[in-house]
Amino acid sequence: MEHGKFVVSSMVKAQSKERLAILEVAHMMSVPMSLVAVLNMKVPDAIWQGGNNTPLSASEILAVVRPNGGGDAENLQRILRLLTTYDIFDEQLNSKGERKYSLSDVGKTLIADADGLSYAAYVLQHHQEALMRAWALVGEAVEDPTVEPFEKANGESAVAYYIKRADVMSLIYSSLAGMSVPFMREMLENYDGFQGVETLADVGGNSGVCLNMIMNKYPNIRKGINYDFPAMVSSAPEFPDITHIGGDALQSVPAGDAIFMKWIFLAWTDEECKKTLQNCYKALPVDGKLIVCEPVLPELTDESQRTRALLGGDIFIMTMYRTKGKHRTEEQFKQLGASTGFFRFRAFYIDPYLAVLEFQK
DSSP, rough: OTTTOOOHHHHHHHHHHHHHHHHHHHHHHHHHHHHHHHHHHHHHHHTTTTTTTOOOOOHHHHHHHHTTOOOOOOHHHHHHHHHHHTTTTEEEEETTTTTEEEEEETGGGSSSSSSOOOSSHHHHTHHHHOHHHHHHHHHHHHHOTTSOHHHHHHHOOOOHHHHHHHHHHHHHHHHHHHHHHHHHHHHHOOOOTTOSEEEEEEEETTSSSHHHHHHOOOOOOOOEEEOOOHHHHOOOOOOTTTTEOOOTTTTTOOOEEEEEEEEEEEOOOOOHHHHHHHHHHHOOTTOEEEEEEEEOOSSSOOOOOHHHHHHHHHHHHHHTTTTTTOOHHHHHHHHHHHHHTOOOOOEEEESSEEEEEEEEE
């Protein structure tokens, strides 16, 4: 062995590469749980310090997040080194062997922006204790798809669990806003399908934040309807010209010149999607438009970061919300629309995760 290097035959090297790949996957849980740990300790905020992104050692970070003392700097450094390999932090190693850490561009997404939004809440929401219990039962979705692993682990569905807990709902609101608002900004810069719309219904609109963004961009929309489960809209903030209405899209949807839906179909079976599409078709006028924002799977499976993110999200849905809810391909969405009368279909790929899908009468 040379200093810092292993000298091996080509055959052993090939086998070692395969073993390393399996070991990386076997240890994968270390990554999200380490990320959750540093978020709970407010490490990114300690490094950011008013936007300066100051490189700090583990000891210096602890001095900020634990001003009264305590904490193990060596163990924190071990966590930071791992997350550096996933481009959350940048590491600097000085001549004395001291390691200092700053936020990478990826890590900066965990810092609240001018609107108080970040992806930190999304990470934390996805790793709550109740969800972690469900992951141990992910195989149950194969063995028995009639009940979600989350329900088997917690005795009730995810939605029923959430709405009983104000702290969880608050985290969900922050999580959805942190994910949705950046996408909405991107969408509104690159998609003009809301022109000519006077009444817009946001089905599954949660707090109404996204609908308000659309209406601010398009003053031609004079009336907005934020439609979601009663428990979801009961604490939604007030916005100008937006009415919050409680209901169930599987039963009916409010009428509008256009209907907007985002991140909804992935939690439904094909039959439920068809039922909602039929309800939308009935609620829309002649030439009315349904605008859907959903993850869209590629037809062919590859090893790209995008495909991994989409398929990882697909398994999350299967485990937590609906065993037969799923991410779909563009062709699957097109066929669902055609089966319910929407024969005009277009897809716009303006974001690496969510696509904009138009269903028009």
